[in-house]
Amino acid sequence: MLTLTSLGGAGTVTGSKHLLTNGDNRILIDCGLFQGLKNLRELNWEPLPVAPSSIAAVVLTHAHLDHSGYLPKLVRDGFKGRIYATAATRDVAELILKDSGFLNEKDAEYANRKGFSRHKPALPLYGVRDAERAMEFFSTVPFDTAVQLPAGATLTFRHAGHILGAASAAIEWSGRRVAFSGDLGRYGDPLLPDPVSVPRADAIIVESTYGNRLHEAVDTTEALAAVVERTVRRGGTVVIPAFAVGRAQSLLYHLWKLKTAGRLANIPIYLDSPMAIDATDLLHAHSDDHRLTHDQCAEICKIATYTRDVEGSKAITASAWPKVVISASGMATGGRVLHHLKTFASDPRHTILFSGYQAAGTRGRAMVQGAREIKIHGQWVPVRAEVDDLSMLSAHADADELMRWLSGFQHAPSRVFIVHGEDEAAEALRVRIDRELGWNATVSRQQQEFEL
Incomplete structure (x- = not known):
């Protein structure tokens, strides 16, 4: 049976x-x-x-x-x-x-x-x-x-x-x-x-x-552009908690489309996740499992500055220059993104941008639902930054x-x-x-x- x-x-x-x-x-x-x-x-x-x-x-x-x-x-x-x-x-x-x-x-x-x-x-x-x-x-x-x-x-x-x-x-x-x-x-x-x-x-x-x-029937690239551009206008940084495998690569694709269209020209993009960096490299190794050409993979992978070491990650956090930071984990349950949230979440100039499903009990779900403070490493951090959720990126x-x-x-x-x-x-x-x-x-x- x-x-x-x-x-x-x-x-x-x-x-x-x-x-x-x-x-x-x-x-x-x-x-x-x-x-x-x-x-x-x-x-x-x-x-x-x-x-x-x-x-x-x-x-x-x-x-x-x-x-x-x-x-x-x-x-x-x-x-x-x-x-x-x-x-x-x-x-x-x-x-x-x-x-x-x-x-x-x-x-x-x-x-x-x-x-x-x-x-x-x-x-x-x-x-x-x-x-x-x-x-x-x-x-x-x-x-x-x-x-x-x-x-x-x-x-x-x-x-x-x-x-x-x-x-x-x-x-x-x-x-x-x-x-x-x-x-x-x-x-x-x-x-x-x-x-x-x-x-x-x-x-x-x-x-x-x-x-x-149902996911919103909107242009994902344009929706992402709108969030980044309005954040940059007020001198802020966009922090994107992202799953290192899948979501990070999708975000790089849409940011690449914006860069090739002449937008976000002077905005630095950081991929601050060693695992996401390695996962992006796997696109080349498994070309039969996705739609991108070899040349597209190469171009997409070049648009971000990759940060593997902790000191580089700290330098991103310390920089006052407007930027986009993609970092794991996607629901803000752990990883380097927590250190970025501790710095950027309390300042209304910045944006915390979620890009997919946030499970119950995660910091991501709490922030998307309007939490005004989140607990990180035993400390309560106020949330004054803009919080957005592009669920169509799921x-x-x-x-x-x-x-x-x-x-x-x-x-x-x-x-x-x-x-x-x-x-x-x-x-x-x-x-x-x-x-x-x-x-x-x-x-x-x-x-x-x-x-x-």
Whole structure:
């Protein structure tokens, strides 16, 4: 009997972990960290409901931390199988997981040095060595090719857009085909391919991040230009918290378009994130996974000053010259962007510009919703800067695009399970699936088991 259990990413947009069980055999689809609300983050420290050693394989749809970030802990806790991913996802995951391990270690060290943690001593969830060891378990899989998984299962990846290497996953096991959307990207994205439809599935597990919303139908480049130009006119700096993989490269693309059009001519642009710099370099290594030409990649990569070392980052913060600073993390949950926020958020000349989904419990969500102060490294920082959110820059499909992907199935599935969304978004998508497609859809909950 084949069953599905969501160990994360159900009722929330973080911590994606979906378990397929067939008798004594288990395959985990995605293995992400919980982020945002404290009660969710604390789940990262809890043992999984099943022993990691009992999981035969992990299928990784893409490398974002909320889908891959638990892998080092899974391996450290006893996982012995293989992690199946596209080649680009494997390379991006190496950047993200090593960076996550490094930040975990640095955050624990900083907390111990400053004494603001309740834990004595504060410990990292995992470190760089744990991340390096997890990379030893990866096996790369091409798109559109069926490959064998343990225990008689078969996997096929298809392009999902979203970020470099992202895939939806179709798994055939014991005569049943189960399709996992992963995170779906935008149709018509200038950098990434459109999500590819899956022709058939008995069960579909679909994300619902924007299940109740539509992205604004505006020119993204012009919207970005408007924010930068009005900030520069008042002598301010635009700080853009950005996901190092995907969003940072999209922002560079739109800024490149503005520069080539003769706009923002004297405005310095900084990419202050070693991981984002490395991820931008991966565009050259995986040219088949995006729309850009070699020459476009080269030009886009040249428009920003790259900052790898801490002293360079501090110099950016200290400069009074108007500028654009792109820095991770995208929801302001950690990373170098926090140091920029501590400096720039309190001054009304500046702008804090968000560029995608902000999960509940994150500093990004609080600022977008109008918070007048945020807590960083144990200190409360006033927010007097302009705060904007260009949600159309999101790498997630909106509600209409989710329905477009679902409509690509040639036959109605027996069940649809809605995951990776907050309650209102997931329920809104369920209603649309029922009304427009007439399919049996269910909003999944944590650790709720379904027979497939």
